[in-house]
Amino acid sequence: MAEHGSSACSHPSERKYKIALCQLFVSKNKLENIRHARELLEAAADGGAKLILLPEMWNCPYSNELFSLFAEEIDADDLSGSPSCGMLAEVSRSRKVTLVGGSIPERFGSHLYSTCCVFGSNGKLRARHRKVHLFDVDIPGQLTFKESATLTAGDELTIVDTDVGLLGIGICHDIRFPELAILCAERGADVICYLAAFEMNTGPLFWEVLQKARALDNQLYVATCSPARDLTINHAAWGHSTVVGPFGEILATTGHEEAVVFADIDYAYIREVRLRLQLEKQKRKDMYQLVCVSNCIRHI
Ligand SMILES: O=C(O)CCC(=O)C(=O)O
Numbered sequence: 131m132a133e134h135g136s137s138a139c140s141h142p143s144e145r146k147y148k149i150a151l152c153q154l155f156v157s158k159n160k161l162e163n164i165r166h167a168r169e170l171l172e173a174a175a176d177g178g179a180k181l182i183l184l185p186e187m188w189n190c191p192y193s194n195e196l197f198s199l200f201a202e203e204i205d206a207d208d209l210s211g212s213p214s215c216g217m218l219a220e221v222s223r224s225r226k227v228t229l230v231g232g233s234i235p236e237r238f239g240s241h242l243y244s245t246c247c248v249f250g251s252n253g254k255l256r257a258r259h260r261k262v263h264l265f266d267v268d269i270p271g272q273l274t275f276k277e278s279a280t281l282t283a284g285d286e287l288t289i290v291d292t293d294v295g296l297l298g299i300g301i302c303h304d305i306r307f308p309e310l311a312i313l314c315a316e317r318g319a320d321v322i323c324y325l326a327a328f329e330m331n332t333g334p335l336f337w338e339v340l341q342k343a344r345a346l347d348n349q350l351y352v353a354t355c356s357p358a359r360d361l362t363i364n365h366a367a368w369g370h371s372t373v374v375g376p377f378g379e380i381l382a383t384t385g386h387e388e389a390v391v392f393a394d395i396d397y398a399y400i401r402e403v404r405l406r407l408q409l410e411k412q413k414r415k416d417m418y419q420l421v422c423v424s425n426c427i428r429h430i
């Protein structure tokens with residue numbers, strides 16, 4: 131695994147392609163979740179998508195009690211310990227698509243992480259992002275959740291070079307922290323993919339505004355993918371998987387049911403927006419700068 135600094139690989143700025151977000155139901159049966167995810171991924175590929183996203187915790191209901199039971203070990207050289215990643219590798223290879231494989235509970239030694247695996251269009255594992263900001267919240271009478279009771283936080287920023295360009299990766303609560311998005315943008319990301327499961331209290335208030343803010347701040351595409359809503363579980367998802375463009379505009383979205391959401395990505399449009407509004411040039415780097423103290427790009 132090589133670590134790179136801030137020099138992102140170059141890529142054609144005129145690149146255009148279709149992205150798809152698979153908003154799916156998650157059941158208590160892992161094998162059924164894997165089968166169902168494959169079905170939606172294949173439908174997305176059949177629809178012409180070259181980059182396809184799954185949501186946070188797509189193989190496991192979102193519950194501290196279940197993360198450990200559903201967890202898998204992810205060995206980049208031998209995915210046999212991870213049926214979920216094995217399926218992602220197969221689909222990305224057979225359909226020649228880049229997959230941002232949502233997140234699953236990952237077991238690593240005595241730790242559990244919420245981990246997103248990114249597969250290149252040759253079926254190879256390209257990167258692994260472990261959720262950096264864990265969701266610990268206490269709003270009396272509304273919402274109490276402590277992800278850190280079971281999960282360990284990752285400590286690396288992930289920007290991955292793929293056939294469809296440089297992708298920044300964040301998981302759910304990571305979207306609230308503009309620093310992560312700014313660092314991805316500074317290192318050349320064109321799209322930031324957030325795999326998420328915002329729930330019914332915070333979703334209506336913050337979900338859309340956070341996506342628009344991250345896209346606008348950085349003048350790039352933001353793509354989010356949520357599970358479909360299941361009101362029988364505690365952490366029912368808000369849904370509304372969305373693609374936001376570099377001008378903060380919603381390009382495609384959906385409600386809370388299952389859906390495959392498609393949108394067109396055009397990197398030339400990012401350059402156009404940045405020419406119209408030259409935020410990067412106007413930044414007062416003589417007054418402020420953001421320093422990244424962790425590893426920045428992981429290639430596997
Ligand atoms: O930040 C929020 O409001 C929701 C975050 C969340 O649900 C999560 O990180 O799983």
